[in-house]
Amino acid sequence: MAKSIEEQVEDWCKKQLEKYFTKTESINSEIDEALKTAPSKKGGSGQNLPDIKCLASIGSKNIPVMIECKGTKGDFAKTDEKGLISNTNKKGEPDYTAVTKYAVNGAVHYAKSILDFTETYKEAIAIGVNGYKQDNELQIEIGVYYLSKDNLAIPKKVGDFSDLSFLKKKNLKEFFKKIDELKLTPEEIEGRKLALEDEIESKLKRLNQTMHDDLNITVKSRVMLIVGLIMAGLGVEGVSGGLEVEELKGELGKKSNDAQKVIDKVEDFLRVKNLPEEKREAIMHELSNVFKNQDLYTPKNGESKLRKVYAILHKDILPYLTSDLHNIDFTGRLFNVLNDWVDVPDGAENDVVLTPRYVTELMAKLTEVNMNSYVWDYATGSAGFLISAMHLMIADAKNKIKSPEELRKEIAKIKAEKLLGIEKLPEIYILAVLNMILMGDGSSNIINGDSTQYDGKYKQGEMKDKEFPANVFLLNPPYSAPGKGLNFVEKALSKMKGGRAAVLIQENAGSTQGDGYTKKILNKNTLIASIHMSTDLFIGKSSVQTAIYVFDVGTPHDTEKLVKFIDFSNDGYARQNRRKSSQSVNLKDVNNAKERYAELVNLVVRGKGKDNKNLNYYKDCYVEDYITLEGNDWTYSQHKKIDIKPTEDDFKKVVKEYMAWQISDLIKNGEERLGK
Numbered sequence: 001m002a003k004s005i006e007e008q009v010e011d012w013c014k015k016q017l018e019k020y021f022t023k024t025e026s027i028n029s030e031i032d033e034a035l036k037t038a039p040s041k042k043g044g045s046g047q048n049l050p051d052i053k054c055l056a057s058i059g060s061k062n063i064p065v066m067i068e069c070k071g072t073k074g075d076f077a078k079t080d081e082k083g084l085i086s087n088t089n090k091k092g093e094p095d096y097t098a099v100t101k102y103a104v105n106g107a108v109h110y111a112k113s114i115l116d117f118t119e120t121y122k123e124a125i126a127i128g129v130n131g132y133k134q135d136n137e138l139q140i141e142i143g144v145y146y147l148s149k150d151n152l153a154i155p156k157k158v159g160d161f162s163d164l165s166f167l168k169k170k171n172l173k174e175f176f177k178k179i180d181e182l183k184l185t186p187e188e189i190e191g192r193k194l195a196l197e198d199e200i201e202s203k204l205k206r207l208n209q210t211m212h213d214d215l216n217i218t219v220k221s222r223v224m225l226i227v228g229l230i231m232a233g234l235g236v237e238g239v240s241g242g243l244e245v246e247e248l249k250g251e252l253g254k255k256s257n258d259a260q261k262v263i264d265k266v267e268d269f270l271r272v273k274n275l276p277e278e279k280r281e282a283i284m285h286e287l288s289n290v291f292k293n294q295d296l297y298t299p300k301n302g303e304s305k306l307r308k309v310y311a312i313l314h315k316d317i318l319p320y321l322t323s324d325l326h327n328i329d330f331t332g333r334l335f336n337v338l339n340d341w342v343d344v345p346d347g348a349e350n351d352v353v354l355t356p357r358y359v360t361e362l363m364a365k366l367t368e369v370n371m372n373s374y375v376w377d378y379a380t381g382s383a384g385f386l387i388s389a390m391h392l393m394i395a396d397a398k399n400k401i402k403s404p405e406e407l408r409k410e411i412a413k414i415k416a417e418k419l420l421g422i423e424k425l426p427e428i429y430i431l432a433v434l435n436m437i438l439m440g441d442g443s444s445n446i447i448n449g450d451s452t453q454y455d456g457k458y459k460q461g462e463m464k465d466k467e468f469p470a471n472v473f474l475l476n477p478p479y480s481a482p483g484k485g486l487n488f489v490e491k492a493l494s495k496m497k498g499g500r501a502a503v504l505i506q507e508n509a510g511s512t513q514g515d516g517y518t519k520k521i522l523n524k525n526t527l528i529a530s531i532h533m534s535t536d537l538f539i540g541k542s543s544v545q546t547a548i549y550v551f552d553v554g555t556p557h558d559t560e561k562l563v564k565f566i567d568f569s570n571d572g573y574a575r576q577n578r579r580k581s582s583q584s585v586n587l588k589d590v591n592n593a594k595e596r597y598a599e600l601v602n603l604v605v606r607g608k609g610k611d612n613k614n615l616n617y618y619k620d621c622y623v624e625d626y627i628t629l630e631g632n633d634w635t636y637s638q639h640k641k642i643d644i645k646p647t648e649d650d651f652k653k654v655v656k657e658y659m660a661w662q663i664s665d666l667i668k669n670g671e672e673r674l675g676k
Contacts, residue, residue, distance in 0.1 A: 092198025380421030510634025518631025
């Protein structure tokens with residue numbers, strides 16, 4: 001095996017830099033603390049020590065540069081199947097071998113640590129340099145990657161370089177220009193979101209397994225426990241710092257025990273969110289009931305269960321929530337992970353099945369959500385529908401509003417006034433509140449209550465007691481409710497003056513199991529589409545056949561108006577239910593799923609189009625037909641056209657099969673027949 005020349009490579013780098021810092025030298029205290037706090041290259045605790053550090057500076061702009069050197073041929077970089085630098089494996093777990101062995105991967109690890117564990121720095125440069133001797137000549141490989149919080153920390157290659165002279169003062173302007181030109185494609189953004197979800201899911205599963213196997217913490221307590229610890233860990237800028245692991249000392253005093261320290265931090269966190277007093281008190285009551293369980297804060301061998309859980313959460317989960325990289329339905333992911341291990345309390349009765357993000361996004365698009373929408377959900381779960389709608393509303397605002405100040409005001413209004421959700425189960429309600437807070441504090445209109453008793457009004461803030469002017473309704477109801485959940489639909493639509501609704505529901509609610517609600521709904525609303533969904537949509541959690549029913553609200557159904565019926569059972573995804581596998585394993589795009597979802601939206605929103613241009617994947621799965629006002633003929637199977645008239649091709653096929661049989665029979669029995 002060739003001897004490493006890493007020291008020579010380090011010297012080669014240093015000679016080209018005008019100013020640099022070695023492994024043990026300090027750039028500044030914030031960067032030092034970030035490198036100390038972040039998980040090490042091998043995954044444990046311990047100092048991160050890049051071979052060389054420096055700051056690329058022009059005026060007030062300072063970008064940390066992390067340089068990692070290697071000195072063996074083959075130790076330059078490890079990429080995934082798409083050729084991209086990745087420090088996670090196929091399960092979404094950290095790939096510590098890649099980080100420790102390869103120059104570029106190590107540099108990316110250090111750069112990401114800066115983004116995750118500093119407040120000042122929103123961008124960083126990762127440079128991997130590998131050298132080896134060939135024919136006694138020094139061969140150098142250089143990989144230069146840019147990471148930023150705005151770009152979801154995806155390592156973007158800046159360009160090809162043969163040396164480090166681009167870091168010299170006179171060349172930095174051109175280098176920064178290259179950086180500014182780097183943009184993420186929509187595919188890269190979506191890919192990064194999925195990768196983040198895989199990473200978070202993997203770490204949540206490990207944490208949940210520890211709580212389940214080692215600490216024997218019940219599932220209901222686990223939900224509240226994680227939510228409370230996250231709030232305590234986030235802290236409040238200028239008011240209360242995030243809880244540190246070292247503060248949980250296992251003391252047993254009434255005010256000094258670990259549980260009380262967490263509760264105090266949570267209270268500080270909630271007070272600055274300007275929640276109504278009764279809402280804050282209700283959340284504190286639910287959380288306190290869990291944290292005051294003496295078994296959680298009583299130390300064993302000097303450490304409480306609370307501290308053990310928080311130490312893992314602080315290292316593995318909080319960085320995602322403090323780094324502006326959490327633009328996903330985090331608590332929906334959390335809840336599904338917990339649900340994998342132990343049934344949700346009253347799950348069978350309440351049908352707690354959270355809708356996947358790609359489906360909530362689909363349904364929001366089917367209702368044509370935009371910045372002027374007012375969206376509500378009568379069984380909000382962890383607020384997945386509201387989060388998907390909020391993203392579309394904000395994106396629309398960014399496209400239409402050119403004034404930064406007006407845009408800021410509109411986004412604030414979207415979060416404060418244009419989203420409303422109702423959730424009955426306290427533990428899930430608190431998840432929804434946390435989720436909306438993490439998304440920028442749109443929690444103000446998350447209501448803990450029974451949708452069947454809801455009067456359609458705001459419950460807090462300046463709009464309290466005013467009618468919520470809903471014009472979009474999104475719902476995946478509990479299927480054990482009357483009419484398979486259509487009771488929620490009928491009530492919500494009756495309070496809307498117009499707009500559109502999309503409901504994911506047990507499909508037979510639209511045929512014989514609607515308990516009369518379908519007929520009532522058609523009296524005031526128009527069914528515009530019926531979408532037959534994949535049978536394994538909720539694989540491992542529910543086996544019911546579902547459909548999405550889409551309505552125009554406020555206009556009685558006209559029996560002379562055609563309804564769109566679509567068989568979407570082949571949506572392009574292959575699903576599995578492997579408990580320990582990541583989302584990328586359990587959900588795979590095997591047949592143009594993204595294109596199929598886009599086609600579905602086009603069909604519902606715009607129709608077939610001229611010359612059927614919007615029909616590609618679903619030519620044989622799309623029917624337009626009429627329904628009655630009885631509400632018992634909404635399903636795709638009731639309208640699927642089956643043509644029994646034989647075609648010329650059918651005739652040829654039968655003749656071909658018959659002749660093939662005759663020839664086969666002659667070969668097998670020919671001698672006997674000839675003898676006769």
